[in-house]
Amino acid sequence: GFEGERALRALEAAPGAADPRLRWARARALDLAGDPEGAYREVEALLAAPAGLPARARYDLLLVAYAHERMRGVQGAAARLDEAIALDPARPEAHARRGVEAVGLGRHARGDPRAEADLRRALALDPGHAPALRGLAHLLADEAQRAQGEAREAMQREAWALLERAHAGDRDDPRTLTIEAFLLRTLRREDDERRALERALAGFERGGGGLGGHFYRLARAEALRMARGGRGDGFSLLVGRVRFEEPMHPLALSAWAAGALASNRARAPAERPARARDALTFLHAARQMSPRAWQPYLWAAEAKAQLDPADPELEGLLEGAFGLVPEDQLHVALEVRAMVRALQRRHEEALADARASLARAPERAWPRVIAATALDALGRADEARAMRRR
Numbered sequence: 001g002f003e004g005e006r007a008l009r010a011l012e013a014a015p016g017a018a019d020p021r022l023r024w025a026r027a028r029a030l031d032l033a034g035d036p037e038g039a040y041r042e043v044e045a046l047l048a049a050p051a052g053l054p055a056r057a058r059y060d061l062l063l064v065a066y067a068h069e070r071m072r073g074v075q076g077a078a079a080r081l082d083e084a085i086a087l088d089p090a091r092p093e094a095h096a097r098r099g100v101e102a103v104g105l106g107r108h109a110r111g112d113p114r115a116e117a118d119l120r121r122a123l124a125l126d127p128g129h130a131p132a133l134r135g136l137a138h139l140l141a142d143e144a145q146r147a148q149g150e151a152r153e154a155m156q157r158e159a160w161a162l163l164e165r166a167h168a169g170d171r172d173d174p175r176t177l178t179i180e181a182f183l184l185r186t187l188r189r190e191d192d193e194r195r196a197l198e199r200a201l202a203g204f205e206r207g208g209g210g211l212g213g214h215f216y217r218l219a220r221a222e223a224l225r226m227a228r229g230g231r232g233d234g235f236s237l238l239v240g241r242v243r244f245e246e247p248m249h250p251l252a253l254s255a256w257a258a259g260a261l262a263s264n265r266a267r268a269p270a271e272r273p274a275r276a277r278d279a280l281t282f283l284h285a286a287r288q289m290s291p292r293a294w295q296p297y298l299w300a301a302e303a304k305a306q307l308d309p310a311d312p313e314l315e316g317l318l319e320g321a322f323g324l325v326p327e328d329q330l331h332v333a334l335e336v337r338a339m340v341r342a343l344q345r346r347h348e349e350a351l352a353d354a355r356a357s358l359a360r361a362p363e364r365a366w367p368r369v370i371a372a373t374a375l376d377a378l379g380r381a382d383e384a385r386a387m388r389r390r
Contacts, residue, residue, distance in 0.1 A: 027064070040068045059084050063093060070101070074292060075326060096122035096132035103139045105328060109146070109363050115139060133166035134179050141183040146363065159183050174203030254295035257282045261302050265339065265366070276306040294324035298336050305340040314340060331360035331367075338370045347374040 027042035043064050046053060053061075062084040069077035078101060084094035099118030102108065108115045116139055122132035137159040144155035163183070166176045177200035184193035257279035264272045280303045286296040298321035304311040318337055325333045338353035354371035357364065368387060375384035 040065070043068070055087055059088050059091060059094070062087070063097070066094075066097065075324070090125060092122040092125040092129045092132060095119070095125070096129055096135060099139075100131055100135040103135050103142075106361065107328060108139050109142065110361060128165065128168070130166050130169060130173070130176070133162045134176055137162040137166065138179045138182065141179070141186050145186050156183070156187065172199060172203055174200040177203065254283065254286045254293070254299060257286075257299045257303065258295070261299055261306065262366075264306055272306045276303045279303045280307075292324060294321045294326075294329070294333070297321035297324065298333055301340055302336050305343040309340075309344040331357045331364065334360070335364065335367045335370070338367060342370050342374060345377070347377045350374045351378070 027039045027046070043061050047058070047061055047065060062080045066077050066080035066084075069080065078098060081094045081098040081101075084091075085098070089095075095118045099115045099122065102112065102115035102118065116136070119132050119136040119139065122129050123136065126132070140155045140159040140162070144152045144159070147155055160183070163176060163180050166179075167173070170176075177196050181193050181196040181200060184190075184196055260275045260279045264275050280300060283296045283300040283303065286293065287300070290296070297317045301314055301317035301321065304314055304317065318340065321333055321336075334353045334357035338350045338357060341347075341350035341353060351371055351374040354367040354374065357367040358371065361367075368390065372384045372387040375381070375387060
């Protein structure tokens with residue numbers, strides 16, 4: 001923008017342009033001027049040569065580098081957070097971001113306690129830290145779905161209390177409302193969930209908070225509702241009404257595609273092509289922007305399989321995804337490859353991949369559905385029934 005360009009001109013005229021403080025100011029000005037790549041290059045240069053850089057400024061730069069690398073799908077971006085925590089463990093921001101990322105990747109559901117530990121540590125340092133409040137509420141709402149009795153109720157009560165604290169600063173913050181909608185869905189309060197979702201969408205339209213990963217949550221929630229036979233009105237709102245605050249965010253584009261394709265799985269083959277083609281359009285843009293991100297390759301493979309299981313590009317896309325996917329997300333890649341093999345009627349391979357996905361993430365529903373369908377196709381009806389009962 002104009003303010004960023006004016007700041008850049010002033011900085012270029014300033015003496016001592018190599019001074020770390022001026023370089024940090026230049027990075028911010030580049031970001032304001034609409035050049036995030038230029039801003040990131042300045043940040044990288046500062047982190048590579050930190051002489052004269054105060055510890056607090058280095059911590060802030062590490063958070064900026066993490067955000068950029070995470071958006072671009074850079075492997076190992078979370079190492080920036082590890083370094084920031086080692087540099088200053090008394091600040092809450094990196095603890096909260098590391099915990100939120102772990103929750104988003106579902107690590108807590110596979111028995112990893114570090115996400116909850118990071119989020120509780122952030123709140124011990126700053127009891128009003130909104131991202132940590134939202135992240136811990138999300139984690140507890142998700143964990144409550146697998147708990148029983150008093151343990152389940154206790155988790156849900158704590159999640160509500162955390163959301164109330166997060167709402168204290170802004171009752172209409174769409175980021176908090178997305179978590180509230182998720183909690184309401186787990187409680188089967190569909191009318192209340194719908195209202196929270198509409199308020200969240202309206203907030204994003206007003207530019208209230210970066211869309212980023214919340215787009216993923218909204219898209220997936222609505223896609224899952226549609227897969228269960230629901231109306232999916234919120235998904236239509238998401239696609240038709242939201243004015244994207246981050247129109248070129250590759251993770252958001254991949255997330256929309258993932259949600260669309262997940263909803264397509266439960267549709268009749270004749271109903272799939274339109275949404276699969278839309279997903280491919282989004283994924284092509286995401287791959288152009290972030291060629292090292294695994295998600296666009298993986299979901300493009302499923303989109304192509306939904307359109308034509310014999311598409312010659314399928315194997316290359318799967319190979320690209322498996323070459324990039326991190327170990328803790330391999331269960332997602334196995335699930336999608338299982339779905340592709342099922343669409344190709346390669347039932348033994350579909351069954352093997354679905355079982356491998358379940359071994360890594362037993363809480364996921366689709367690998368179980370794929371495995372049962374493959375067993376039926378292979379004439380192993382008793383095993384298929386047992387798989388569905390689990």
